[in-house]
Amino acid sequence: MSGHESTYKPGTGIEKWIDARLPIVRLVHDSFVGFPVAKNLNYWWTFGAILAVCLVTQIITGIVLAMHYVPHVDMAFASVERIMRDVEYGWLIRYIHANGASMFFLAVYIHMFRGLYYGSYKAPREISWILGVIIYLLMMGTAFMGYVLPWGQMSLHGASVITNLIGAIPLVGEQIKIWLQGAPSIGNATLNRFFSLHYLLPFMIAGVVILHIWAFHTTGNNNPTGVDVKDEKKDTVPFHPYYTVKDGFAIIVFLMIFAGFVFYAPNVLGHADNYIEGNPLKTPAHIVPEWYLLPFYAILRAITFDIGPIPAKLGGVIAMFGAIAVLFVLPWLDTSKVRSLRYRPLARQFFLGFVAVCLLLGVAGASNPDDIVIKTGEDTLRYEVSLEEAPEAVAVAEAHHGKIVSSNSERVIVDFAHYEDAVEFAEASGTTAEATVKHHGLTWLPVAQLLTFLYFAYFLIIIPLLGLIERPKDEPESIADSIHKSNGSADAVAAE
Amino acid sequence: MTDETYTETVDEDRRDFIHIAAGAAVAGGAGALAWPFIAQMLPALDTRAASSLEVPITDIPEGGEIRVLIGGKPFFIRHRTAAEIAAAESVEAGDLPDPQTDEERLVARADGTLNPAILVVSGSCTHLGCVPVGPGSNTGEFGGWYCPCHGSHYDTSGRIRKGPAPTNLPVPTYEYNADGSAVTISL
Numbered sequence: 001m002s003g004h005e006s007t008y009k010p011g012t013g014i015e016k017w018i019d020a021r022l023p024i025v026r027l028v029h030d031s032f033v034g035f036p037v038a039k040n041l042n043y044w045w046t047f048g049a050i051l052a053v054c055l056v057t058q059i060i061t062g063i064v065l066a067m068h069y070v071p072h073v074d075m076a077f078a079s080v081e082r083i084m085r086d087v088e089y090g091w092l093i094r095y096i097h098a099n100g101a102s103m104f105f106l107a108v109y110i111h112m113f114r115g116l117y118y119g120s121y122k123a124p125r126e127i128s129w130i131l132g133v134i135i136y137l138l139m140m141g142t143a144f145m146g147y148v149l150p151w152g153q154m155s156l157h158g159a160s161v162i163t164n165l166i167g168a169i170p171l172v173g174e175q176i177k178i179w180l181q182g183a184p185s186i187g188n189a190t191l192n193r194f195f196s197l198h199y200l201l202p203f204m205i206a207g208v209v210i211l212h213i214w215a216f217h218t219t220g221n222n223n224p225t226g227v228d229v230k231d232e233k234k235d236t237v238p239f240h241p242y243y244t245v246k247d248g249f250a251i252i253v254f255l256m257i258f259a260g261f262v263f264y265a266p267n268v269l270g271h272a273d274n275y276i277e278g279n280p281l282k283t284p285a286h287i288v289p290e291w292y293l294l295p296f297y298a299i300l301r302a303i304t305f306d307i308g309p310i311p312a313k314l315g316g317v318i319a320m321f322g323a324i325a326v327l328f329v330l331p332w333l334d335t336s337k338v339r340s341l342r343y344r345p346l347a348r349q350f351f352l353g354f355v356a357v358c359l360l361l362g363v364a365g366a367s368n369p370d371d372i373v374i375k376t377g378e379d380t381l382r383y384e385v386s387l388e389e390a391p392e393a394v395a396v397a398e399a400h401h402g403k404i405v406s407s408n409s410e411r412v413i414v415d416f417a418h419y420e421d422a423v424e425f426a427e428a429s430g431t432t433a434e435a436t437v438k439h440h441g442l443t444w445l446p447v448a449q450l451l452t453f454l455y456f457a458y459f460l461i462i463i464p465l466l467g468l469i470e471r472p473k474d475e476p477e478s479i480a481d482s483i484h485k486s487n488g489s490a491d492a493v494a495a496e
Numbered sequence: 497m498t499d500e501t502y503t504e505t506v507d508e509d510r511r512d513f514i515h516i517a518a519g520a521a522v523a524g525g526a527g528a529l530a531w532p533f534i535a536q537m538l539p540a541l542d543t544r545a546a547s548s549l550e551v552p553i554t555d556i557p558e559g560g561e562i563r564v565l566i567g568g569k570p571f572f573i574r575h576r577t578a579a580e581i582a583a584a585e586s587v588e589a590g591d592l593p594d595p596q597t598d599e600e601r602l603v604a605r606a607d608g609t610l611n612p613a614i615l616v617v618s619g620s621c622t623h624l625g626c627v628p629v630g631p632g633s634n635t636g637e638f639g640g641w642y643c644p645c646h647g648s649h650y651d652t653s654g655r656i657r658k659g660p661a662p663t664n665l666p667v668p669t670y671e672y673n674a675d676g677s678a679v680t681i682s683l
Contacts (some may be wrong), residue, residue: 157626164625179534183543184683185568193537281563281570281619283626285644304660313662370647 007034007238031217036236037243038223038479044118045221046250047111053251054104055209059202061097069149071195073188076151077277095266101143102269103258105292108136117351119339120222126331128215133327135208140293142201145194148186152274153284159194160186161287165300165320168313185280225482226339227475235479286368294365295358295455296320301369302452304445319452326459333459335467343473347466354458357451364448373447377440380415381422383433387411390429400425543567548682550673553614560631563619567683570619570627571668572641576652581612583639584653594664598653601664603679605672616670616679617654621645623661641665 008026010016019026068087070079083090112132115121121129148159163186167177182189216222220229229235237243261268269291273284289297303316310318326333341348367373382405385393393412397404400421402414415438416422422435476482547567553575556562561574576584584598601617602610619627621643628641628650636642636649638657643650648659655664670681 161624161626178539179537182537183539183568184547184566187543187568189540189543280565280568281627283643283645287624287626287645311662 006030031213031239032244033238033240035217035239036229036232037221037239038229038235039237039242040223040225040479040483041221041243041246042224043246043250044110044114044224046247047107047114049247050107050251050254051104051111052209053254054100054107055202055205057100058097058104059206061093061100062199062202064093065097066199069195071149071192073151073191073278076149076191080150092262095262099258099261099266099269101146102261102290102292103254104139105143107254108139109292112136113355115222116354117341118222118224119226119334119336119341121331122334122339123331124219125216125222128212128219129331130328131208131212131215133324135205135212136327137324138201138205138208142198142205143290143292145198145201147290148191148194149198150274151191151278153276153278153282154271154274154287156186156278156280157283157287158289159190162289163190165313165317168311168317170314222339223479224340224342225476225479226342227477227479227482230478231480288366291362291366294363295361296323296365298361298365298448299323299452299455301365302445302448304369304449319456323455326456330459330463334463335465336470336472337467338472338475340475343475344466344470345473346470347463350458350462350466354455357454357458361448361451361455364444364451367444369445369448370443372439372441373444375439375441378417380417380438380440381419381435382413382415382438383422383425383431383435384411384413385429385431385433389433390431393429393431396429397425400428539567548680550678550680552678554677556614558613564681566681569683571681572615572617572619572630572654572665573679574615574617574630574652576613576615580639580652584615584651584655585612587651587653587655593656594662596653596655596664601653601655601667603667603670603672605676606674607676611672611676614679615652615654616681617665617667619665621648621661622656622663622665623648623659628665 006026006029008019008023008029010019010025015025018024065083068079068083068090070076080094083094085091115129115132144159144162148155163177163181166180167173169176178184180190181187182193223229271288276284288294297320300316300320303319304312305315306312307315336344336347338344341351380403383397383402387393387410390396393414394404394407396402397412397414400416401418402416402421402425405413405415407413414425416425416435426433426435476485549564549566551562551564551573553573556573556575558575559577559580561572564571564573581598587598589595589597598612599610601615602612603616605611621628623643623646626643626645628636628643628648630641634642634644636658638649638651640650640652640654640657642648643659643661646660648661649657650661650665651657653664654667656662668681668683670679672679
């Protein structure tokens with residue numbers, strides 16, 4: 001898995017014997033020991049190794065959980081509770097697995113933003129990037145199916161909402177949905193296949209990870225300057241011990257944060273509803289996915305209007321999948337020749353804006369679309385009164401400080417700031433209508449719609465345009481040059 | 497005729513035929529093999545067999561409903577009060593988001609008469625499939641059902657009146673038994 005000449009020297013007879021038959025020690029040596037890596041990688045580059053640790057953690061804990069879990073609708077929930085209460089250290093292993101999913105996504109998001117910032121997706125690393133997006137998609141599929149397995153309320157109804165999205169596909173959607181569920185609704189057949197695939201997909205991820213590493217070991221790692229390695233001797237250091245130690249340190253810090261969640265706040269990232277056994281006859285009040293899928297949930301719900309012949313529901317589904325699909329073509333959307341945003345002051349501002357948009361989309365996804373973001377006035381009591389029933393309603397409302405919101409020949413809508421006025425109005429006008437509390441302000445829906453627009457605009461408008469209009473700063477001559485210049489003195493060079 | 501100078505003659509047409517035939521056999525075989533692996537994910541025979549249910553309707557209290565699961569899908573069987581029937585019938589169908597009269601949403605008994613007291617509808621909100629709440633909890637602004645997920649209001653005929661759901665709660669395929677004491681609902 002390396003595009004450079006092998007530096008492995010078998011020392012003993014046994015090593016030579018193996019090397020002539022299966023050069024696996026050579027492969028590992030050339031990939032993770034002698035592999036030359038740009039000497040200026042910062043800590044953002046340690047997330048690759050952190051992700052490898054996450055994947056191994058999930059696979060090991062997952063295999064153990066599968067020894068105790070029962071994939072049946074009548075027993076799944078109880079078997080998870082049994083793992084938590086009765087299985088020796090079951091609570092620990094399950095909490096590691098559940099929080100491990102969140103830590104995995106935390107690391108992958110940092111890893112992806114790092115790739116965006118330093119232009120790691122650009123030529124010649126397009127295939128590394130695309131394989132990375134495929135891994136990300138597989139991760140989302142795995143996480144979604146894994147969340148269904150405990151068969152809690154959120155498991156069941158979250159899965160129901162997401163599979164219903166497939167039903168939005170015209171003509172064949174309903175058939176595909178039934179095929180995926182194995183029944184007219186989410187049930188035992190669905191749970192069984194999700195369990196099977198949830199076990200399979202991590203190994204597929206591991207396979208794509210190998211391709212991902214193979215690809216960027218062929219092109220060489222990107223680095224914070226984005227400048228290619230020009231002189232292997234001056235610009236690179238061997239992976240071991242330089243980056244094994246750096247990655248190792250980052251992994252330890254990461255595991256400390258991970259352990260903080262597992263031991264002190266193991267449920268803080270989950271939903272209490274999922275500790276209620278799934279009941280197909282009762283839907284939880286707010287169905288929300290896990291935090292790492294929230295931005296896409298916000299995009300899904302932002303499309304509330306028909307786009308030409310595309311109904312709103314299908315439009316939402318297209319927008320959600322489009323938000324990921326756009327990542328596949330990113331290498332060809334970027335027109336700038338400069339990789340690292342270090343030398344692109346304008347692009348850097350937009351990048352920070354994009355990060356903010358993604359985070360805010362997450363908040364929007366967690367919020368009810370009708371909830372108020374910015375309050376513009378006090379809550380009022382609103383009456384919608386039929387004029388047939390209360391012909392004098394307009395005059396009576398005005399006499400009781402009511403504010404007419406709208407009226408036509410059949411009905412009038414009126415707001416009251418004070419409870420007493422509203423009660424007196426109801427009595428005086430003789431209406432039987434019931435008042436509703438009306439909140440005044442900007443709701444999440446238009447905010448989520450704006451954020452969705454900005455998300456797509458970043459990839460489809462800003463990134464292509466920036467490369468054409470921006471005047472980048474000068475890149476350093478070489479990686480070595482960038483280090484020595486930033487160290488600032490001739491002594492630093494001499495001392496090396 | 498001599499064997500001394502053997503020259504191989506290649507019949508290109510025969511080679512093409514072999515290539516195409518072999519390719520077709522492989523493609524056909526792959527397709528035939530793939531189908532069982534795709535079809536095994538369809539609802540199994542026992543699942544399909546469990547797709548209808550006879551529900552007695554005589555015990556449903558007036559103003560109440562019973563909820564049943566058929567193949568995992570929820571259905572509501574509501575015993576409507578006279579006021580609820582009147583409310584459902586008095587609406588001008590043309591003004592509704594998904595125009596349907598109350599009569600169109602009922603199924604005739606064995607003797608051909610309608611039974612407006614009993615309404616049978618799907619229990620999946622047409623928005624995103626949540627299960628609306630009904631009598632005993634919250635019947636929404638129009639007295640039928642209210643979906644707590646995204647605020648869709650259904651009237652006493654199960655028609656969408658307010659909120660994001662695009663269509664009425666579907667009326668499933670069902671029929672009354674001979675004496676009208678039960679309905680058999682099929683998926």
